[in-house]
Amino acid sequence: MTAPLVTILDDEPQIRAMLADALTDAGFRTASFARATEFEAALRHTTPDVCLVDLGLPDKDGLALVHRLALESGAAIIIISGRAQVQDRVTGLELGADDYIIKPFDPAEVVARIRARLRTPKSPEIDSATAHFNGWTAFFDRYILVSDQGEESTFSHAEGEVLRLFLEAPKRLISRQQMQERLGGAAAESFDRAMDVRISRLRTKLGEDPKNPRLIKTIYGAGYIFLGDVTWE
Amino acid sequence: MTAPLVTILDDEPQIRAMLADALTDAGFRTASFARATEFEAALRHTTPDVCLVDLGLPDKDGLALVHRLALESGAAIIIISGRAQVQDRVTGLELGADDYIIKPFDPAEVVARIRARLRTPKSPEIDSATAHFNGWTAFFDRYILVSDQGEESTFSHAEGEVLRLFLEAPKRLISRQQMQERLGGAAAESFDRAMDVRISRLRTKLGEDPKNPRLIKTIYGAGYIFLGDVTWE
DNA sequence: TCCCAAATTTAACGAATTGTAACAGGCGAC
DNA sequence: GTCGCCTGTTACAATTCGTTAAATTTGGGA
Numbered sequence: 001m002t003a004p005l006v007t008i009l010d011d012e013p014q015i016r017a018m019l020a021d022a023l024t025d026a027g028f029r030t031a032s033f034a035r036a037t038e039f040e041a042a043l044r045h046t047t048p049d050v051c052l053v054d055l056g057l058p059d060k061d062g063l064a065l066v067h068r069l070a071l072e073s074g075a076a077i078i079i080i081s082g083r084a085q086v087q088d089r090v091t092g093l094e095l096g097a098d099d100y101i102i103k104p105f106d107p108a109e110v111v112a113r114i115r116a117r118l119r120t121p122k123s124p125e126i127d128s129a130t131a132h133f134n135g136w137t138a139f140f141d142r143y144i145l146v147s148d149q150g151e152e153s154t155f156s157h158a159e160g161e162v163l164r165l166f167l168e169a170p171k172r173l174i175s176r177q178q179m180q181e182r183l184g185g186a187a188a189e190s191f192d193r194a195m196d197v198r199i200s201r202l203r204t205k206l207g208e209d210p211k212n213p214r215l216i217k218t219i220y221g222a223g224y225i226f227l228g229d230v231t232w233e
Numbered sequence: 234m235t236a237p238l239v240t241i242l243d244d245e246p247q248i249r250a251m252l253a254d255a256l257t258d259a260g261f262r263t264a265s266f267a268r269a270t271e272f273e274a275a276l277r278h279t280t281p282d283v284c285l286v287d288l289g290l291p292d293k294d295g296l297a298l299v300h301r302l303a304l305e306s307g308a309a310i311i312i313i314s315g316r317a318q319v320q321d322r323v324t325g326l327e328l329g330a331d332d333y334i335i336k337p338f339d340p341a342e343v344v345a346r347i348r349a350r351l352r353t354p355k356s357p358e359i360d361s362a363t364a365h366f367n368g369w370t371a372f373f374d375r376y377i378l379v380s381d382q383g384e385e386s387t388f389s390h391a392e393g394e395v396l397r398l399f400l401e402a403p404k405r406l407i408s409r410q411q412m413q414e415r416l417g418g419a420a421a422e423s424f425d426r427a428m429d430v431r432i433s434r435l436r437t438k439l440g441e442d443p444k445n446p447r448l449i450k451t452i453y454g455a456g457y458i459f460l461g462d463v464t465w466e
Numbered sequence: 467t468c469c470c471a472a473a474t475t476t477a478a479c480g481a482a483t484t485g486t487a488a489c490a491g492g493c494g495a496c
Numbered sequence: 497g498t499c500g501c502c503t504g505t506t507a508c509a510a511t512t513c514g515t516t517a518a519a520t521t522t523g524g525g526a
């Protein structure tokens with residue numbers, strides 16, 4: 001479970017340093033850039049979790065960059081800007097930014113706002129095909145589940161749908177409703193026990209003790225919670 | 234697809250009106266409340282998508298309400314407050330708020346921030362806290378109770394609610410009323426003995442001697458008091 | 467001190483919810 | 497076609513948790 005990566009894009013060296021300091025202290029990994037072009041180059045081989053973007057960039061229109069990021073990256077985008085007009089904030093947020101912080105700012109607030117964004121993962125790597133969790137690795141492209149002891153088993157498409165749903169929102173309550181909605185196929189129409197059966201089968205495959213499941217908990221009357229520590233790859 | 238529902242909780246009528254206006258114009262459904270108790274009552278039969286909460290409430294601690302909302306509701310929570318200190322903002326966000334807007338505000342920005350929150354739907358986050366008390370450790374995320382001797386038992390969601398209530402206010406009298414109000418679910422509506430039964434079951438699980446409970450004392454005619462030494466982790 | 471009404475405990479019950487074994491239809495491989 | 501796997505359906509078992517009601521406790525007054 002590596003620390004979330006926060007990128008800092010600002011042309012003022014002091015601000016970069018201040019943010020990098022505060023974020024490192026808060027336990028994040030950081031990467032700083034002075035120019036949009038450098039930043040965009042870096043994006044080709046890294047996938048940040050949060051992007052701090054200053055709008056007053058020398059080499060590029062910051063808002064355009066924000067818009068592109070919002071569409072193409074799964075990262076949360078936080079604008080940090082000296083422009084204090086309401087209209088600026090509104091358009092920034094409208095273009096896809098998740099938050100808008102006005103200079104001058106307090107680093108503690110930036111950290112708090114970053115944490116708030118990370119609590120609700122934006123779009124968990126939809127394309128990723130492998131996930132690690134609590135002694136297991138799931139390869140969604142090959143429908144294979146491998147334990148750290150090397151035991152290998154397969155899972156079906158229906159089981160994979162449920163597993164993916166859980167792995168994309170670990171430690172969150174997922175209601176039956178949400179499941180029905182988000183699981184494609186016949187399950188969406190059948191209002192009966194198909195859901196439960198899928199989960200039951202998945203639990204068996206994960207070697208859960210039926211009396212005392214550790215990974216997939218049931219909350220009577222509310223839904224399910226997946227309690228693994230998930231890392232997508 | 235009905236319009237998202239935004240609740241407004243603020244004791245100033247003008248602010249409620251201004252927000253309701255702007256939000257209706259923006260295409261949202263709204264519901265306004267002047268007091269936390271009214272709001273909480275409404276929550277039992279509606280599920281808002283976004284909750285705007287003013288911290289300066291006359292009848293209740295706003296931050297505590299925010300925390301509870303963050304844990305139990307899937308709604309995005311936006312604090313609107315006159316308190317402009319950085320520390321206020323940080324604690325607000327830390328307690329689970331998704332955004333923090335300072336009065337005076339521009340309704341257009343509120344709308345933009347609401348839209349930003351609605352772009353990434355969220356589900357309730359489970360509280361992964363653990364508490365130690367008198368030879369026991371309660372893991373609320375896993376619904377497990379471990380004694381210092383290593384014995385492990387599970388508790389249900391309903392039992393956990395009661396236990397959490399006690400552990401959050403040790404050595405303080407908790408009236409039945411307060412319990413009813415703060416415990417969600419059907420217990421809130423039932424005016425009967427459901428509460429007592431929950432406590433009775435919890436006592437059993439904690440191995441209390443019915444004749445002489447050491448941890449959960451009954452104060453005849455007044456309520457209950459939890460006498461453990463609690464450390465949260 | 468004794469008695470009684472109110473408050474509290476808890477065993478037992480049952481409605482609703484959830485788990486899962488067993489069955490059956492669908493579909494591809496051979 | 498036959499076999500085997502996937503997956504929804506069914507039926508029944510198990511669990512959760514509020515309700516009921518009987519038993520017990522409490523505290524004030526006779």
